[in-house]
Amino acid sequence: MNRSKDERIQRSEGRGSEGAGSAGAGAGAGAGAGADFLHLDVGDAPSGGRAGWLADRLRGALADGRLPVGSRLPAGRLLAADLGVSRGVVTEAYRRLTDDGLVEGRGRNGTVVVAVPAPETASGTRRARRPPTSPSSPLSPPPPPSFAAAPGPDVFDALRNAPARIDLSPGLPDLAAFPRAAWLRAERAVLSDLSAPDLGYGDPRGTPALRAAVARWLARHRGIRADPGEVLIVAGTAQALTLLARVLHADGVREIAMEDPGSLGARQHLAQGPLSTPPVPVDTEGVRVDALRAQGAPAVFLTPAHQFPTGVVLSGERRRLLGAWAREGGLIVEDDYDAEHRYDRPPVPALRSLLTDHVWYAGSASKLLAPALRVGWVLAPARYRDDLVAAKRFADLGNAALPQLVLARLMESGALERHVRAVRARHRRRRDAMVTAIRRELPGAVVHGAAAGLHVTVTFDRGGAGRGRQMDTELAAACLADGVKAHPLSWHRQRPGPPGLVLGYAARTPDEIAEGVSSIGGNLAR
């Protein structure tokens, strides 16, 4: 590790100190008249009985849960200074609680709460003791997903919270490969180089460093020419879609056509505009542009590089037809969610690279690194850019600065490129393992799409289009009961179609994949 950088960081904590002579100012000087800690105000204490008063107040806080077991009391010296009492008062109060077996002195680790007083000893508390857990406690785990009903807005939360041995939900890269050491190194460098104003309120569009890094990344990897000034940093594609739906709605747009099958999550976010999301069918070449024209919506949501969930890559002919549709006034929202992950074919440049003024482009770090980063980027057609920035400003005043600066370093240093290259090889092996397992365990299942991305979609020849929804949701429910998570394909359909499952492989080992698919096969055979 880089010692000189660490020293710089250490020094920075002392920065800005000034000795300017105002009365009574010393690092340890508290506010004098009372403590933030439990809002203790010594004015409430009877004269001569301060230690007893303090011990009673502390007992009350122990009894009503404000000081839970394991929490630490403030150092006696500091609490005495805050309260404006002698240190002996605090020492005596702490001693009484120690004698009661409620707290324990632990040397340098301070005084720690070890027990809660029985209700009858908690004299002087103003609040009643709370019942341990009420039936409607917000801490109770959320209910499991209902596969019987149409999926609601909390369906992904419910599935994620359901217990399972093997999670084959789509949408995750290999999270175990997250470059923790590289992230920490970059964070150290960022903290060392940061200026104080970087920690204040920032540009709602994002930090200049990340906007420049994203612009270069898009030029290098996605064929997109963009000025850093055009890049808006957002909290993932989810926020991108919610914001652009609002901007489009304010511009008079009321519907945006969706690929069908197509991402349920994207559909839910676009519906926040509020926009309606009429379905347009997808075939083996991608979205049906003739159907899009016939449908008549002014905008369409697409995943051209690797259609979600079918995995189809938009064909050259369809790109041409879409280009014509866009130049006649159609608006395209391009969700480029996993384009960097492809295993057997030349990459396809983003639609945005060809149709700059007609495409909203959304990308994110969720599939490149990890969804928990909540960082994405949007390129809007020029005429929408100011409205989009205003929407982002009101949403949250802009993304947090530190993670943006760390990600910018990983992009600029080549570390992200190396990471994507490394996980791509692993993802490819995992896809092979998934396809092999499907061939072995799910006879008659059809695997769709290109060798790319982080998931495969399979359909089954049984059930038929009419019973598709019931068949695949029942299958997914049975698999979950068996400890294996997967998305029923019908969650991502608006119109009836053959039953199927959407299966993520990138975050799972080949053994887990084999076991999970075997469990699906067992349930399918029943």
Next chain:
Amino acid sequence: MNRSKDERIQRSEGRGSEGAGSAGAGAGAGAGAGADFLHLDVGDAPSGGRAGWLADRLRGALADGRLPVGSRLPAGRLLAADLGVSRGVVTEAYRRLTDDGLVEGRGRNGTVVVAVPAPETASGTRRARRPPTSPSSPLSPPPPPSFAAAPGPDVFDALRNAPARIDLSPGLPDLAAFPRAAWLRAERAVLSDLSAPDLGYGDPRGTPALRAAVARWLARHRGIRADPGEVLIVAGTAQALTLLARVLHADGVREIAMEDPGSLGARQHLAQGPLSTPPVPVDTEGVRVDALRAQGAPAVFLTPAHQFPTGVVLSGERRRLLGAWAREGGLIVEDDYDAEHRYDRPPVPALRSLLTDHVWYAGSASKLLAPALRVGWVLAPARYRDDLVAAKRFADLGNAALPQLVLARLMESGALERHVRAVRARHRRRRDAMVTAIRRELPGAVVHGAAAGLHVTVTFDRGGAGRGRQMDTELAAACLADGVKAHPLSWHRQRPGPPGLVLGYAARTPDEIAEGVSSIGGNLAR
């Protein structure tokens, strides 16, 4: 530094690797048929002329800016594998560009772009060379704030971007004191302890660790009893207000009364509901509850601990009257933005601690640590909690995980408490310096409010209520021209009132404060 933790982090990067035997899989194996890098597809190359073809493609990318000066070319070995060509092809292409003076080999640092070809040499490029900067370039700096017009939604961005020597804008803690070393230590521990699922999509309400830490912080410092399940983590108070305004609007609320003077920023965010924000006057005891009743709005936005901008602490009598109003059905939004910063009086518990079911409570790390963290927390009345979680889910699927986990560690370890205590002593000295400078440089100015928070508001006896707006915006404009930033008080007023300035001191040294106030005095005297 903790070596064993570092080793754990290092090891984690190798985790999940498996040798499972799928064909041709090796860490360095690319996708075979083409490179993400510039979307090169060797199928486009003439047979026998691959090095020339590659050199031409690279020249094109150099010419049109996709490969800017300073960027690195991929390692020859990797690019050759991606393209499915021999390494000699790439070496030869790089040699030709080196001969042209466009790139330079730098040993272990790879091959770096050092120049851009003149337009005539850029044969084969499909895109025209861009003009360096167009007049409407999105990179051009934003215009300075207009003090003549009513402040718009971008007024704070404009002020922040304006150049100045001394920034006395309110709202910033001492950013130079940000605990960089403690943050980095906590980040290292978080990265070491993290499980892979922690990096996936998470609970939109926030990580359990931070929600528990915030609940304990609020119990210990703000007198609030809350179950961690009640805490929603948000992207700062700005997002809290935008989300709760939407939830209230969906519940039929159409207006929320605002303290006047009151925070312009809060007013702008609440207006997104959309909610109208009728003004209710503030006097030396805080908000006028009689006027609130007369106004008739069903909800009110308040800053009870330290009113923004006047600095008044809500009196006991007003708390009592507000309690009665709330129990009759009134809703309170409590923005507890800087309550932990107080210098000469006992702390006041949050209204939420007394009126749980009637108060939306919003707090944040912006004033405790730094606004750039974009982390805040909301406690909603129970009946609104589910709607608020749904709004957060659609906004961004939840805050980023890593900064939440780092902040939770700083809260639980006592590091945040120590930081607040340390900066409080410094802030107090800076407030003293500010008040001293005002007394000296701004004769006749009245300093308002308690010795608390991060700013002071001053009013001037000249100008009168009618001319207040013009007088203080002109003064702020003159100060900015002189290199000193401050908010005109009228920005934070809805109704006419005496002219004034809102002056932040916490982020500035006593010398800067003295110089800034002296400059204000010079402009005031003119």
